[in-house]
Amino acid sequence: MPVQPLGIHHVTAVASDPQRNVDFYATTLGMRLVKQTVNFDAPDTYHLYYGDAQGTPGSVLTFFPWPGVPRGRRGTGQATVMSVSIPQGSLGWWRERLSRLGVDVSDPVSRMDEEALSFHDPDGLVIELVAHADAPQIAPWEHSPVPPEHQVRGFHSVTMSERSLDPTAELFTDMMGFGLVDEAEGRYRFDVGEGGPGRRVDVLAEPDAPQGLVAAGTIHHVAFRAPDDDTEAAWREQIAGRGVDVTPIIDRNYFHSIYFREPGGVLLEIATDPPGFTVDEPLLELGRSLRLPPWLEPRREQIAAALPELKLPDEPDDPYARREDGPRGGGVA
Numbered sequence: 001m002p003v004q005p006l007g008i009h010h011v012t013a014v015a016s017d018p019q020r021n022v023d024f025y026a027t028t029l030g031m032r033l034v035k036q037t038v039n040f041d042a043p044d045t046y047h048l049y050y051g052d053a054q055g056t057p058g059s060v061l062t063f064f065p066w067p068g069v070p071r072g073r074r075g076t077g078q079a080t081v082m083s084v085s086i087p088q089g090s091l092g093w094w095r096e097r098l099s100r101l102g103v104d105v106s107d108p109v110s111r112m113d114e115e116a117l118s119f120h121d122p123d124g125l126v127i128e129l130v131a132h133a134d135a136p137q138i139a140p141w142e143h144s145p146v147p148p149e150h151q152v153r154g155f156h157s158v159t160m161s162e163r164s165l166d167p168t169a170e171l172f173t174d175m176m177g178f179g180l181v182d183e184a185e186g187r188y189r190f191d192v193g194e195g196g197p198g199r200r201v202d203v204l205a206e207p208d209a210p211q212g213l214v215a216a217g218t219i220h221h222v223a224f225r226a227p228d229d230d231t232e233a234a235w236r237e238q239i240a241g242r243g244v245d246v247t248p249i250i251d252r253n254y255f256h257s258i259y260f261r262e263p264g265g266v267l268l269e270i271a272t273d274p275p276g277f278t279v280d281e282p283l284l285e286l287g288r289s290l291r292l293p294p295w296l297e298p299r300r301e302q303i304a305a306a307l308p309e310l311k312l313p314d315e316p317d318d319p320y321a322r323r324e325d326g327p328r329g330g331g332v333a
């Protein structure tokens with residue numbers, strides 16, 4: 001079965017302060033915090049997930065907030081820009097909102113028939129809001145400070161910087177079923193499946209750029225969607241069969257994942273759509289309290305004690321959140 005992901009599943013980046021991360025993504029950008037858990041490989045630190053109201057694959061942005069971690073460096077061998085879709089008429093609205101909230105936002109730039117705003121998150125991660133007519137429908141988040149008509153609509157694309165285009169282009173086209181669909185000013189656009197927003201990777205050939213260093217404000221990895229476990233297992237065999245060093249299938253509780261590096265050095269993941277974020281809490285309560293995978297649950301007390309308390313955005317209409325003994329007042333405890 002040839003490897004051909006359905007599109008981008010999630011993007012994971014490194015942050016420093018977890019509270020500042022929540023404030024920016026849940027309040028400034030108005031995304032839903034859909035999961036509060038820990039880094040399964042380093043359970044003394046958070047892993048925070050943001051997305052649309054349901055955490056639909058393709059809308060999910062995740063962070064490892066490591067307090068005190070130094071800033072990384074954008075450069076080659078790295079995914080350097082995360083681009084998110086917004087409706088075509090929302091560019092001015094977002095520019096005004098971001099400016100009013102003190103975010104240093106660029107003038108709109110035109111690129112490949114689209115317009116984009118660019119800015120940095122509090123750790124320096126480059127984010128683009130790309131306005132276009134076919135911004136996908138998502139599950140709007142009713143408690144977002146951003147009105148549904150302007151809410152972000154999942155990933156548009158990820159931009160990768162590479163010292164050399166060819167080996168990376170070959171991996172995306174020959175092994176992962178992408179096709180080159182556009183090219184302008186050193187930017188090579190690869191689409192998979194039907195193409196379009198959420199099924200797109202841009203590769204910049206930047207032979208003179210410094211090598212990237214993954215730390216705060218940089219993207220840790222990019223995950224693509226597999227529809228189910230059987231397909232992922234078949235794809236893993238394909239990838240391994242090409243001599244690529246790929247991990248076994250790893251249980252990430254909300255999806256099952258394999259990881260490998262493309263030739264330029266960017267860490268890629270293929271993650272299954274199921275089981276999703278409602279596997280361990282109901283849809284209405286996503287993200288309101290600390291969730292742990294079964295194998296870490298026995299250590300909950302110790303893990304929770306080591307994590308800084310998070311103040312979550314208010315959800316005034318949520319009866320669960322109004323409960324005096326609910327998780328809001330107590331943060332992660």
Ligand code: ZN
Nearest residue numbers: 012221223269
């Ligand atoms: Zn991941």
